[in-house]
Amino acid sequence: MGRPPCCDKEGVKKGPWTPEEDIILVSYIQEHGPGLLRCSKSCRLRWSNYLRPGIKRGSFTDQEERLIVHLQALLGNRWAAIASYLPARTDNDIKNHWNTHLKKKLGNQAANVPENGSRASCRSVAKGRWEKCLQTDVGMAKRALSEALAVERPPAATSYASSTENISRLLQSWLNPGRCAAAAAAASRGSGTSESASSQASVSTSTVVCPNEDSSPPSPPLMSYLESWLLAEDERQDVFLEDMAAISDTCNFL
DNA sequence: AAGTTGCCCAACCGCCTACGC
């Protein structure tokens, strides 16, 4: 949480402003005007939820939904954390989709199928085992997440450079005649995450992602691992529960 | 065709926390 080190990005200058920089800023304002009458917060939101290149719009795929359901079960309503595993989706989008669709869907499923797969399996084990099962499951998730964030984290400079490239491309296109089409094309080219591309997998491997690299998704290999881990619910749970039962028995024996 | 209801989703709000002075 909290403010990210926005000036820690490579290539971003810190410290006091020089007279030259002041002149550049003033001339830019004189040329383009003071800008929007919007607060930084609103601008940021608009960018990250709507304008950011690579955002996938439209309905969620089954795979995405399952991923969200799993992650929500493991992480709770930490939408930003969940969104980091679906780079093409915004936290707001995921939150809205959860509140409007998935919550109801899960409610119906729970009502219609009270004893589904893993839960039924878990319920069949003793109470203590179920608690252990739950704890270890969260532990596995935490471990996977920390690995994702610590080991597989891509260099910040790369994603930021890519991002600024796209922004400048968009701005240049915007300033040129026929700007809308060009800007859209530039965004599309730059992002490499068209509908078809992003539909191949829930993980974008494009060079263009969020300007806020703090929420950069893990790199694809780990993502694939995480996805397969998360999505292989039934098999994993069964094997896992067997293991847990064995461990529990051993503990009881000792 | 007009009115009502329900849903969706972009945007706002308030809290928490890190940063800078």
Next chain:
DNA sequence: CGCGTAGGCGGTTGGGCAACT
């Protein structure tokens, strides 16, 4: 070290739209 500022986040709202009566 304390305080003000600003960004990030989750919860909530309300406008727009489609379906229904």
